[in-house]
Amino acid sequence: MTLLDYSYWITQFLLALGVLCAVYRVYKGPSVLDRVISVDVILIIVGSVMLVEMAYNGSTDYILFVVVTAVIGFLGAVAIARYVAVRQPDSEDRVRRAEEQATAITGEPAPEPEIPGSAWGSGAYPHGGTLLEDESTSWFAALARSGFVPKRNKHDDVSEPRTDNTPDDPEDGSGPQPGSGGTHDS
Amino acid sequence: MTLDTVLDGTAAIFMVVGGLMSLAAGIGLVRFPDLHSRMHAATKPQVLGLLMLVLSAAIMWRSWSWVAIALLAWGLMILTAPVSAHVVGRAGYRTKHMRADLLADDELATAVDRLSRQRGVRREVKDD
Numbered sequence: 325m326t327l328l329d330y331s332y333w334i335t336q337f338l339l340a341l342g343v344l345c346a347v348y349r350v351y352k353g354p355s356v357l358d359r360v361i362s363v364d365v366i367l368i369i370v371g372s373v374m375l376v377e378m379a380y381n382g383s384t385d386y387i388l389f390v391v392v393t394a395v396i397g398f399l400g401a402v403a404i405a406r407y408v409a410v411r412q413p414d415s416e417d418r419v420r421r422a423e424e425q426a427t428a429i430t431g432e433p434a435p436e437p438e439i440p441g442s443a444w445g446s447g448a449y450p451h452g453g454t455l456l457e458d459e460s461t462s463w464f465a466a467l468a469r470s471g472f473v474p475k476r477n478k479h480d481d482v483s484e485p486r487t488d489n490t491p492d493d494p495e496d497g498s499g500p501q502p503g504s505g506g507t508h509d510s
Numbered sequence: 511m512t513l514d515t516v517l518d519g520t521a522a523i524f525m526v527v528g529g530l531m532s533l534a535a536g537i538g539l540v541r542f543p544d545l546h547s548r549m550h551a552a553t554k555p556q557v558l559g560l561l562m563l564v565l566s567a568a569i570m571w572r573s574w575s576w577v578a579i580a581l582l583a584w585g586l587m588i589l590t591a592p593v594s595a596h597v598v599g600r601a602g603y604r605t606k607h608m609r610a611d612l613l614a615d616d617e618l619a620t621a622v623d624r625l626s627r628q629r630g631v632r633r634e635v636k637d638d
Contacts, residue, residue, distance in 0.1 A: 331522035338529030345536025
């Protein structure tokens with residue numbers, strides 16, 4: 325065995341160890357973002373294995389895969405990170421409560437928290453911001469929270485108070501007086 | 511000791527160093543405590559590991575035309591790796607996927623705090 329043979333097998337072993345560690349983080353990772361960066365690392369190590377194979381055999385078969393990986397490899401991470409940034413905070417609370425119930429039932433030790441303990445406290449956000457921080461979607465969240473229902477035309481306006489007052493707004497829901505729709509007509 | 515031996519030895523060393531970068535990324539992913547330090551570890555095979563393996567393959571090919579394509583792959587990785595790192599780090603910071611007690615200094619908190627109090631800047635939607 326020459327020096328190149330030794331380095332080839334050593335490198336493949338090291339790459340395999342790296343992939344195994346990344347797979348462990350994908351399995352264990354407390355949040356989606358940890359899994360995303362681990363999957364990125366796995367993709368890059370697969371490209372590295374192909375490069376090592378090409379260097380060992382002197383072939384150029386897989387170079388196109390490495391180029392394409394470099395071009396489009398970041399798209400998945402960007403997509404999932406944008407999805408995470410616009411997630412609702414109460415859904416995270418619900419997920420955490422469900423996980424606590426599940427661990428209480430199964431009796432397993434508590435897993436690593438998805439959001440680690442913060443020196444800022446549990447509920448305080450230092451910049452006064454929220455999880456709905458994306459400017460391209462925050463207007464929609466604000467609109468959905470305000471309960472605004474657009475007026476369509478005069479024909480639908482008569483039935484407007486009934487559809488406008490959804491049960492999540494009790495003081496408005498108590499006041500669909502007859503004639504309130506008529507004020508819009510005049 | 512011919513030129514071929516020297517080139518093969520150089521390629522072998524580069525190859526092993528590239529593998530060590532991937533191993534370092536794996537160990538860092540497992541051992542580090544929060545998202546941003548894991549991201550720090552995860553960029554090792556993206557830049558230096560891939561450069562080492564690309565150089566190793568280019569030395570073994572002994573051909574300049576394929577060197578250009580291999581370096582193109584590395585350059586594209588250099589261009590696209592900061593995009594995903596920026597977006598993932600931003601989402602992780604905003605959704606508190608980090609341990610603030612491990613930070614020596616959080617300059618971004620003061621900047622975001624000052625900007626959110628100014629008028630004319632994009633207001634963050636209040637969650638109340």
